[in-house]
Amino acid sequence: MKLQPLVGISSAIVLSLTLAACGGSTSGAEAPTEAVEIAHAMGTTEVACTPKRVVTLGQGETDSTLALGVTPVGVVSPWTDDWYSYLPKKVEEAEVVGTEIEPDLEAIAALEPDLILGSKLRHEALYGQLSQIAPTVFTETIGVAWKENVGTYAAALCREDQGKEIVEAYEARAAAIGEDLTAAGQGDTEVSIIRFMPDQVRIYLTGFPGSVIRDAGLPRPKSQTVADWETSEQLIEISEERIPEMDGDVIFEMVSADHYAQQGTQTVDEQIQRWTSTDLWKNLSAVKAGKVVEVDESVWNLGGGIGAANAMLEDLEKYFASAR
Structure with missing residues (x-):
């Protein structure tokens, strides 16, 4: 039996809000820029809210960033020849910046990102270079920790509440399916x-x-x-x-x-x-x-x-x- 492909937070991070002044207090000065300080797998990184030019270095990062309503400007290529059919079509708007195993640092820098999302598992050796390009936030690993990772991405994207909401909605759906299967x-x-x-x-x-x-x-x-x-x-x-x-x-x-x-x-x-x-x-x-x-x-x-x-x-x- 073949199923057709689909078209279609909890998080342990520590989050603190800070304000970084972007001008004087006189009338007409720019409003302060809100920033978030994210504790993640490689330390602590301050990210100005809200990032608009995001580069994702892994499949889970790309998937969840799109689910949070943000279309990355740069992504690594999928593991298959074409983009996964379940992903929003907007993923095709992003520029491919190498592979998950070998991201192209020059191509990433050319996009002038204001946030880079990756994982220590895949990119620990590149963290220093990536951090010189833009604020960089890493999760510890991939796979089994995917729900916690959504929380990290959401916080870095200044969408922490939304991150909690989509994970809670998923968990409620999974629980409902389990109850339905038990009843059947x-x-x-x-x-x-x-x-x-x-x-x-x-x-x-x-x-x-x-x-x-x-x-x-x-x-x-x-x-x-x-x-x-x-x-x-x-x-x-x-x-x-x-x-x-x-x-x-x-x-x-x-x-x-x-x-x-x-x-x-x-x-x-x-x-x-x-x-x-x-x-x-x-x-x-x-x-x-x-x-x-x-x-x-x-x-x-x-x-x-x-x-x-x-x-x-x-x-x-x-x-x-x-x-x-």
Whole structure:
């Protein structure tokens, strides 16, 4: 069963408002400029409110900035050839400034940004240079911390209340879906999340997709249940003999056309063919029941922000409604 791609705070930061005078107190002088002081993964940064020329250095940053009503002037390229279909079309107005792994500092500087958003995980080594270009705010990591990250972005964009509102709305929606599934007798469905790649096969435990499944109140198979959510690895790479760990009442298989391209000695299509032709795969209960569901990887994994989270909830609603 294939789901079509969707078109479509809590935060631990410390926030203090300060006023920076931009002129004298005589009549006709400019009004003071409000600024926010943001404590983040790399220290403390003062940002003048409200940033208008924002550069985002990651998928989650781009996703959530757009969801907060701000169109970045600069973004790093998506992981696929085209922009993710669930994102607002306004993302196409932004200039691409390199990749998430290798942002182009010269291109970023040319845009004269007044705020740069990134993550310590991806760009710690570039923080000093980026900070010389514009006020720069980093989250600690990506993936599992996406909701906390929305709070950081919202504060840096001087939209802290809006950030809280969109996360609270998402959480309420996820909770409502969980209640609906329980009422329909589907609340105990064990969800497995997998991804085939040309050179490896992954099971997602926590991370971004795991957190959305968790927020919807859906359980995971025992083999995919972690003891400590905060410290667990977000995903595991497995070998063929560990195929039984992929099983669940339903297996959501993340797919992306771009990943069918040749990488190394085989394509992902060949990888899938090899694994799914084994007896171990054929004997999975979800396979026997016809409950392996293809889902858009850009929603379930690559986007990593509040927009993708809501699109993933929509996928869950569609699947479970069709399974009744």
